[in-house]
Amino acid sequence: xxxxxxxxxxxxxxxxxxxxxxxxxxxxxxxxxxxxxxxxxxxxxxxxxxxxxxxxxxxxxxxxxxxxxxxxxxxxxxxxxxxxxxxxxxxxxxxxxxxxxxxxxxxxxxxxxxxxxxxxxxxxxx
Numbered sequence: 001x002x003x004x005x006x007x008x009x010x011x012x013x014x015x016x017x018x019x020x021x022x023x024x025x026x027x028x029x030x031x032x033x034x035x036x037x038x039x040x041x042x043x044x045x046x047x048x049x050x051x052x053x054x055x056x057x058x059x060x061x062x063x064x065x066x067x068x069x070x071x072x073x074x075x076x077x078x079x080x081x082x083x084x085x086x087x088x089x090x091x092x093x094x095x096x097x098x099x100x101x102x103x104x105x106x107x108x109x110x111x112x113x114x115x116x117x118x119x120x121x122x123x124x125x126x
Contacts, residue, residue: 031121031125031126032121035117035118035121035122036121036122036125036126038114038115038118038122039118039119039120039121039122039123039126040122040126041118042108042115042116042118042119042122043119043122043123046108046119048065051103051105052064052065056123060101060102061101061102061103062101062103062105063097063100063101065123068123068124069124071093072120072124073124074117074120074121074124077120077123077124078113078116078117078120080094081107081108081116081119081120082107082108082110082116083107084098084104084105084106084107085104085107
């Protein structure tokens with residue numbers, strides 16, 4: 001019985017030491033305050049809340065826009081915002097999401113690519 005207890009203690013100590021030696025996960029880049037402000041303005045100008053609800057919490061017609069970093073990086077979100085219909089044709093997950101909601105996501109006008117990038121930055125970091 002004593003050797004079993006010692007083995008368990010040794011295993012626990014080994015796991016703690018190993019966990020302390022592992023590299024930490026890379027930190028996410030800090031959000032750019034100016035980019036967040038510009039992205040918030042695009043969100044308001046494009047009336048995104050009309051479908052995505054108050055506080056970006058979602059509605060019956062469009063999904064929540066919280067925790068997007070679980071599924072998106074900035075470049076991929078920019079591609080989606082430029083042409084949601086084309087993006088859905090090549091992304092099964094987004095096709096499933098679109099099937100659950102009544103509204104079709106409109107494309108954000110692409111005359112100024114920086115507006116779309118700012119919106120993506122805001123949605124991912126705010």
